[in-house]
Amino acid sequence: MIKNRRVLFSLHWTCASFAGLAFLAGCASTPTATQKTTGWIKDEVADSYVFGYPLVLMGVARDAAVGTDPGQAPINTLRHAQALPPVGAVNPPQPSLDTLDSTGWLDVGSEPVIVSLPDSRGRYVDARVLDMWTNVVWSTSDQFATRAAGVKAQTLAFVGPGWQGTLPKGVKRIDLPTRNAWLSVRIQSNGTRDVTAVRKLQRAIRVAPLSEFVGDARSASVAPPRSDAAAAAAAAASGTPAAQVAALDASGFFNRLAQALPDNPPTPADPHALKILTDLGVSPGDPVKLPNAPEAIAAGLADGHDRVVTPPSNLLSGNGWNWFGDGVGNYGADYAMRAYASATQPGIGTKDDEVRAVVSQDSDGHALNGANRYVIHFAPNQLPPVRGFWSITAYTKDGALGESAPARIAVGDRNGARRNRDGSLDVTVSSARSKSGNWLPAPRADLQLVLRLYAPKSQATDGTWQPPAVVRQ
Structure with missing residues (x-):
């Protein structure tokens, strides 16, 4: 049964400190003296952690990606992946085997940044820009009508808040709410x-500040993002950005949040959330002064950690699979969904960009394991509804590419998945080679499967379609 209960994130702030201890007494039947004094701190730390998590995560990811070391790229430039991810790759989690990715971090604090995309000549291209709160500000999805048939050449100017000026002719303006x-x-x-054809397209993508784009020799310099020594050290640490954020204590987390807020105000504007942060001693741009209540703060931080990775009630689910519905990519005040999406599928687009359905249990509720053999049966009228293409990939339970041979194989319609005579389609999942023409190699351990729908149709996100069950044979 598909669950699609659209329940916006209701913060615990109704029991906050605005009305003092008398109000708090009304939120619990028999509070202790300690709860009366610090109970609000735990709740507000947890709520504020969920609220600020995407901004802190994006800041850590940016700091880790920007630079001149191997695997990095300077600000306002792109880093091109020129080969499929290797076995064991886990950053980003659940790396795709269907595309080669070019990624970069824009800074529009001094001037607009111009992005030029070439004509892909029918090849599928998915381009998107996310603000620092992980809302999708722009993507190519609106260029796909009934089917995804590539993108045409285009030039866009990404403009920061308050910028006034003239753009070159033919350049489309996209306003960003964050620096x-x-x-x-x-x-x-x-x-x-x-790969050669993909690399040719990658080289044709251009990213440059406006002054450089128009050939101004007095090209404006870009100041580095706000960061302190501790933040820089955290960005250089090993592990994914999500792991780095999870390792931060309350002071480290809220200091990063406070430093990021002046350049990247909440979207949508939320003065109530900022007021709650102020109650905790967290003000934009200032050093954090958390209350002297270490136990309450630690409890609130732990609660925030749990809530960030807990599937929200309005996540779509069916046959053991979970995926995001219509609200993904433009979250409004749905802070629970926004934080969960940031933690589990960083960089996820809107409902029109992509669907990633994930399953880790079979139809009987047992953990998937490559030592077993499973079949996913798509009925003739239940194939993934897409305007682009679809694929299924197997990963370890932690989201890494497994070491099964042959490694790095995804099964889908773009690589000739065979249909049965009645138009249905079966995918066999196991670590042992299968005679099935649609064999998906799996890790020899507990695993998860990811079904990707590129340029999905509306049925995939409005709850009228669901992936079939994973049945053990």
């Missing part, structure tokens, strides 16, 4: 023999 943004361009790749 920084994440640009992702994913180009369909059809295996190793196709």
Whole structure:
């Protein structure tokens, strides 16, 4: 049964400190003296953690990605992936085998940044820009009508808050609500023999500040993002951005949040959330002064950690699979969904960009394991509804590519998945080679499957379609 209960995130702030201890007494039947004094702190730390998590995560990801070391790229430039992710790859989690990705971080604090995309000549290209709160500000999804048939050449100007000026003729203006943004361009790749064509498209993408784009020798310099020594050290630490954020104590987390807020105000504007942060001693741009209540703060931080990775009630689910519905990518005040999406599928687009359905249990509720053999049966009228293409990939339970041979294989309609005579389609999942033409190699351990729908149709996100169950044979 599909669950699609659209319940906006209702924060615990109704029991906050605005009315003092008398009001708090009304939120619990028999509070202790300690609860009367610090109970609001725990709740507000947890609520504020969920609220600020995407901004802190994006800041950590930016700091780790920007630079001149291997695997990094300077601000306002792109880093191009030129080969499929290796076995064991886990950053980003659940790396795609369908596309080669070009990513970069924009800084529009001094001037607009111009992004030029070439004509992909029918090849599927998914480009998107996320603000620092992980809302999708712009994507190519609106260029796909009934089917995804590539993108045409286009030039866009990403403009920061309050900028006034003139753009070159033919350049489309896109206003950003935050100083920084994440640009992702994913180009369909059809295996190793196709890499040369993908690289040619990658080289044709241009990203440059406005002054450089128009040839001004007095090109404006971009100041580095706000950061302190501790933040820089955290960005250089090992582990994914999500792991780095999870390792921060309350002071480290809220200091990063406070430093990021002046350049990246909440979207949508939320003075109530900022007031709650002020109650905790967290003000934009200022050093954090948390209350002297270490136990309450630690409890609130732990609660925040749990809530960020807990599936919200309005997540779609069916046959053991979970996926995001219509609200993904533009979250409004749905802070629970926004935080969960940031933690589990960083960079996820809107309902029109992509669907990633994830399953880790079979139809009997048992953990998937590559030692077993499973079949996913798509009825003739239940194939994934897409305007682009779809694929299924197997990962370890932690989201890494497994070491099963042959490794790095995804099964889907772009690589000739065979249908049965009645039009249905079966995918066999196991670590042992299968005679099935649609064999998906799996890790020899507990695993998860990810079904990707590129340029999905509305049925995939409005709850009228669901992936079929994973049945153990």
